[in-house]
Amino acid sequence: MAEVLITLAAIITCVTFLMVLWRFIKGPSPVDRIIAFDGLTIVSITGILFAALAAERGIYLDVALVYALLSFLGVIVVARFLERGF
Amino acid sequence: MAEFLDILGALLLLAGTIFLLLGGLGLVRMPDIYNRIQAGTKATTLGTLLSLVGVAFLHPEWSLKLLLIGVFLLFTNPLSSQVLARAAHRTGAHKSSAMIVDHLEDDLGEKP
Numbered sequence: 001m002a003e004v005l006i007t008l009a010a011i012i013t014c015v016t017f018l019m020v021l022w023r024f025i026k027g028p029s030p031v032d033r034i035i036a037f038d039g040l041t042i043v044s045i046t047g048i049l050f051a052a053l054a055a056e057r058g059i060y061l062d063v064a065l066v067y068a069l070l071s072f073l074g075v076i077v078v079a080r081f082l083e084r085g086f
Numbered sequence: 087m088a089e090f091l092d093i094l095g096a097l098l099l100l101a102g103t104i105f106l107l108l109g110g111l112g113l114v115r116m117p118d119i120y121n122r123i124q125a126g127t128k129a130t131t132l133g134t135l136l137s138l139v140g141v142a143f144l145h146p147e148w149s150l151k152l153l154l155i156g157v158f159l160l161f162t163n164p165l166s167s168q169v170l171a172r173a174a175h176r177t178g179a180h181k182s183s184a185m186i187v188d189h190l191e192d193d194l195g196e197k198p
Contacts, residue, residue, distance in 0.1 A: 001092075001093055001096075002089075002092040002093050002095070002096040002144075003096075005093070005096035005097060005099070005100050006096050006099060006100075006144075008100060009096070009099045009100045009102075009103040009137075010103075012100075012103040012104065012106070012107050013103050013106060015107065015110075016103070016106045016107045016109075016110040017110075019107075019110040019111065019113070019114050020110045020113055020114075020126075022114060023113045023114055023122075029119065029174075029177070030177070031119060031170060031173055031174045031177060032119060032122065034170060034173070035113070035119075035122050035123055035126045035127075035170055036113060036126070038126060038127065038166055038170065039109065039110065039113055039126045039127075039130055042106075042130040042131070042133075042134055042159075042163070043106055043110070043130065045134060045155070045159075046102070046103065046106060046133070046134055046137050049137055049138070049141050052141075052148075053141065053144065053145075058145070058147065058148045058151065061148060061151040061152065061155065062151065064155055065151065065154060065155050065158065068155060068158055068159060068162065069158070072162040072165075072166060075166045075169070075170070076165075076166065076169055079166075079169045079170055079172075079173040080169070080173075082173045082176075082177050083172065083173050083176045083177065
């Protein structure tokens with residue numbers, strides 16, 4: 001029962017990733033693309049959770065934490081670059 | 087009892103991914119850039135937090151790391167949302183027919 005629900009949740013996450021990727025490719029303005037990039041990283045953190053569940057290894061959560069930190073810095077840096085253009 | 091906790095955790099995980107799906111749907115369907123910011127950061131924040139709680143029910147020994155990730159997400163997601171909205175306004179990418187009133191532009195225009 002629980003395994004079926006987790007598999008369904010993983011499939012929904014993959015569908016979400018593809019939808020946000022569509023906005024990332026199509027997005028008319030650069031800010032749309034950064035919003036989609038932010039969404040992609042947040043969905044990817046959930047994907048790393050599924051990888052940790054599938055492998056039964058808690059060390060993958062450290063990867064998720066560092067990934068969240070670096071992607072946040074990336075979003076901030078690109079947004080500041082668009083504002084000022086330094 | 088352990089089986090009940092497993093099913094509860096899986097249901098919370100599924101609810102979180104459904105919120106992620108709704109956020110992605112809003113990101114695809116919304117007409118305006120500010121609407122996309124709302125859908126893309128608020129709904130996905132709740133979805134990720136629910137997923138973290140669900141994984142904590144499935145594996146209670148990972149709770150500390152999951153709490154750390156959750157607190158970090160609660161700090162960073164509103165901040166990135168605000169920075170993205172400011173970048174949208176300053177680059178002028180927010181102009182659309184759906185936007186009628188822009189108080190920030192009025193306030194900036196009144197400065198000498």
